[in-house]
Amino acid sequence: MVTTVSIIIPFYGTVHSQRLELVTEAILAQKGGDADLIVAGLNQAKRIGGNEDLENLPKENAPDSVKMGRIINNGLRLAKGEFTYVTDADIMLHNKNYLERLVHEVVSDRVSLKRPPMRRLLLQDFEWFCQNVSLNGLENSVKELDFSQNYIVKPKNSIRPMRIFPKLENNKQKIFIASESDFQDYISSKDNKGKEPAFFNQDRHCGAVFSLTEELLKVGGYHEGFVSWGVWDADVQWKLEKQTGIRLIPYQKELEVIHLDHPKGYFSKSKWEQDKTLQEMRRLIGAEECIRKDKEDYLGERNER
Numbered sequence: 001m002v003t004t005v006s007i008i009i010p011f012y013g014t015v016h017s018q019r020l021e022l023v024t025e026a027i028l029a030q031k032g033g034d035a036d037l038i039v040a041g042l043n044q045a046k047r048i049g050g051n052e053d054l055e056n057l058p059k060e061n062a063p064d065s066v067k068m069g070r071i072i073n074n075g076l077r078l079a080k081g082e083f084t085y086v087t088d089a090d091i092m093l094h095n096k097n098y099l100e101r102l103v104h105e106v107v108s109d110r111v112s113l114k115r116p117p118m119r120r121l122l123l124q125d126f127e128w129f130c131q132n133v134s135l136n137g138l139e140n141s142v143k144e145l146d147f148s149q150n151y152i153v154k155p156k157n158s159i160r161p162m163r164i165f166p167k168l169e170n171n172k173q174k175i176f177i178a179s180e181s182d183f184q185d186y187i188s189s190k191d192n193k194g195k196e197p198a199f200f201n202q203d204r205h206c207g208a209v210f211s212l213t214e215e216l217l218k219v220g221g222y223h224e225g226f227v228s229w230g231v232w233d234a235d236v237q238w239k240l241e242k243q244t245g246i247r248l249i250p251y252q253k254e255l256e257v258i259h260l261d262h263p264k265g266y267f268s269k270s271k272w273e274q275d276k277t278l279q280e281m282r283r284l285i286g287a288e289e290c291i292r293k294d295k296e297d298y299l300g301e302r303n304e305r
Helices: 015-026 050-056 068-076 099-111 123-136 138-143 178-188 215-220 232-243 267-283 289-305
Strands: 003-010 034-040 047-048 083-086 111-116 118-121 163-171 174-177 209-211 246-248 257-260
Touching: 003 068, 003 099, 003 163, 015 034, 015 123, 015 138, 015 257, 034 068, 047 068, 047 163, 068 083, 068 178, 068 215, 083 099, 083 215, 099 111, 099 209, 111 232, 163 178, 174 178, 174 209, 209 215, 209 232, 215 232, 215 289, 232 267, 232 289, 267 289
Parallel strands: 003 034, 003 083, 111 246, 118 257
Antiparallel strands: 034 047, 083 209, 111 209, 163 174
């Protein structure tokens, strides 16, 4: 029996189109099963089946409020795989057996997975990488990346100064990373206090969830009330944890992903704080009640369609 994994990539605006094309190409090259690739926008979702589809990816103007939960649910309604992987338009799977490994991990433990270890391709190296891909193809270009420095990939024989900040947050050890240039921008103004997500990345892809599709449906998919990014992912992971359990994707080289860095000028401190307040309210209500309500909303939206 061939395993099918539905991969949902939320996408809005056009700023990441070049990154999305690299991401989709890497996903379609995955081995060990069928990849059911879905690119989802706020008003539409589309299944991507081959290179010719890459020229007609859904492109929508970015709304004032992103509503990432709604975008992902649009993709989830198209999912036909036994498993579903939610990722992002700037996250590249460089190991061709990545999804196959995740299937093995879920089948072995019967729990969902989250937050794979992540390396960064810094913004200063993105154009170099794209030019390399155009000349030599994606697979060969990935082979030319240098993985010798912790937390990043880079051109060989180069040095990329980084700032590493271990932090204990909610009784969990986390690692935050900033390029030297981003760190200098951050400390250049007191007004940047509270805008840390615009300057720092974690060493894991926080938005990633890998689960049996039926488990995501049992928790009502994603809550659609969050208006920005960075909280909707923690919310669905919390629901899955309360329902069937969820654990971190192991910190192993073959399970690392690559973040294709980009400017984060879209970060909004006020929306971030609004989403954090909603998250706290949902935690007070409890997972069981939130799941019940989210299932009603998800099914109601599906019936309206």
